[in-house]
Amino acid sequence: MAGKRVVQLGYGMQGKASLVDLVQALGIDEIVVTDCYPGFEADIAALGNPRVRAVKVDASRREELASVMAGADVVVELLPGLFALPVAQLAAELGVNLVSAMYLANPGEQDPARREANFRELARIDAVMKEKGKTILEEFGMDPGIDLVLGRKCLDGLDEVQAFHSYGAGFPELEAANNPIRYKFTWSVIGVMRSYLRPAVVIKEGRDVAVKADEMFSPANTHILDLPEMGGPLECFPNGDSSHFARAFGIRETVKSMGRYICRWPGHAAFWGVMAKSGFLSDDPIRVGDCEVAPTAFCAALFGSQKQFFYGEGERDVALVRTDARGLKDGKPWRVICQVIDKRDLATGLTAMQRTVGFPVSIGAQMILDGRLDKKGIVSPSEVPFEEFMQELGRRGITWNREEGPWDGRMEP
Numbered sequence: 001m002a003g004k005r006v007v008q009l010g011y012g013m014q015g016k017a018s019l020v021d022l023v024q025a026l027g028i029d030e031i032v033v034t035d036c037y038p039g040f041e042a043d044i045a046a047l048g049n050p051r052v053r054a055v056k057v058d059a060s061r062r063e064e065l066a067s068v069m070a071g072a073d074v075v076v077e078l079l080p081g082l083f084a085l086p087v088a089q090l091a092a093e094l095g096v097n098l099v100s101a102m103y104l105a106n107p108g109e110q111d112p113a114r115r116e117a118n119f120r121e122l123a124r125i126d127a128v129m130k131e132k133g134k135t136i137l138e139e140f141g142m143d144p145g146i147d148l149v150l151g152r153k154c155l156d157g158l159d160e161v162q163a164f165h166s167y168g169a170g171f172p173e174l175e176a177a178n179n180p181i182r183y184k185f186t187w188s189v190i191g192v193m194r195s196y197l198r199p200a201v202v203i204k205e206g207r208d209v210a211v212k213a214d215e216m217f218s219p220a221n222t223h224i225l226d227l228p229e230m231g232g233p234l235e236c237f238p239n240g241d242s243s244h245f246a247r248a249f250g251i252r253e254t255v256k257s258m259g260r261y262i263c264r265w266p267g268h269a270a271f272w273g274v275m276a277k278s279g280f281l282s283d284d285p286i287r288v289g290d291c292e293v294a295p296t297a298f299c300a301a302l303f304g305s306q307k308q309f310f311y312g313e314g315e316r317d318v319a320l321v322r323t324d325a326r327g328l329k330d331g332k333p334w335r336v337i338c339q340v341i342d343k344r345d346l347a348t349g350l351t352a353m354q355r356t357v358g359f360p361v362s363i364g365a366q367m368i369l370d371g372r373l374d375k376k377g378i379v380s381p382s383e384v385p386f387e388e389f390m391q392e393l394g395r396r397g398i399t400w401n402r403e404e405g406p407w408d409g410r411m412e413p
Contacts, residue, residue, distance in 0.1 A: 004027055004074075005071065007034070007068055008032070009078060011033050013353070014078050015358065016354065017359060017362075019047075031052045036057060036059070059079050077100040088100065088104050091134070095132040099364040103138070104136075105122060135379055142353070144168075148381035151166055157336035158328065158329050160328040162254060162328070163412075167320060167321065168260070170356075171263065173318055176311065181272075182266075185310060186354065187357075195239070197213045201244070202242050214276040221237055223261075225263060225413070235266045235267075236264075263320060280298075281295065281296060318341065321340040322339045333407040339401055
């Protein structure tokens with residue numbers, strides 16, 4: 001893949017990991033990195049790599065994005081979620097390959113008309129990319145991303161799927177869970193809070209069950225996952241629309257129980273449940289004196305101003321991806337579990353979250369460039385060649401394991 005030009009949109013926490021990986025790839029002549037925070041260009045210059053060039057771009061200005069994306073062999077998109085669909089639209093217009101760590105359409109969209117409009121737009125983009133012979137690899141981070149790759153592997157181990165539960169989570173190692181909320185941030189603080197006020201759908205007894213945004217932390221919607229390798233039990237709560245993924249995996253007709261979950265140390269759900277019901281996770285501004293402030297903005301500023309909510313030297317985070325499929329194999333009850341556990345690399349300083357989001361998008365870009373991923377249109381992580389992708393993760397120290405055996409018939413997680 002000699003002589004290739006890669007454009008990376010975004011140089012935040014995950015973008016730093018992606019760039020670390022991209023610069024080690026052979027055959028990429030130029031990597032253009034964009035962002036607009038103060039000091040960004042100096043940060044890139046300090047890397048001292050002649051193949052890496054900084055271009056200051058305001059992602060809200062379409063013409064600036066178009067100018068830098070045009071002619072790229074592949075674009076790696078690591079911007080806030082609201083930019084995912086506009087960037088995909090621009091990739092289709094320009095005819096350039098794209099890898100995104102984000103959902104192209106808002107998974108929490110509750111308005112049926114807007115949801116349907118999003119699906120129609122994605123179908124249009126898919127058709128345009130196929131016509132132009134280009135690829136959009138969507139949702140290719142950790143969750144979504146690695147979870148969907150492992151999920152496909154689990155499901156392929158069964159003849160009939162009756163229950164499927166998946167977990168994607170980043171949290172402190174037990175020794176580092178030393179603040180009042182037992183959690184530390186490895187990505188956008190306000191992004192975390194917005195993900196905590198997102199409705200979900202689980203499948204129970206074969207039926208879609210809606211979980212209201214402010215009910216995701218309620219005891220009725222949480223459960224305990226006790227993994228000895230974690231050093232203690234984790235509490236888990238629903239995340240996203242399981243019914244959508246059941247259809248995407250082709251198991252909606254047979255699956256009786258399904259959920260996608262976030263994991264945290266016990267006590268986290270109780271705290272954020274109160275915050276959600278008290279209005280602290282709202283983006284609607286309220287007047288405080290002469291100012292209008294959104295509660296989410298206030299909370300993000302408060303948490304972001306305190307060192308106790310971020311990782312110190314020698315502290316590690318954990319990234320957990322676990323998929324658990326249950327059903328029938330050769331007519332017998334069978335269970336297949338696939339799992340990835342990664343921890344912060346103290347030698348490089350890269351967190352587990354950076355590694356499990358930034359590395360996959362870089363790998364995806366390289367697989368498009370060298371032809372290992374040659375499917376055109378919008379491509380799901382579940383369609384990525386499994387062995388090649390997991391081997392690439394393994395070369396970067398991210399390993400997976402698989403367990404399988406008789407299933408006791410339990411449907412719930």
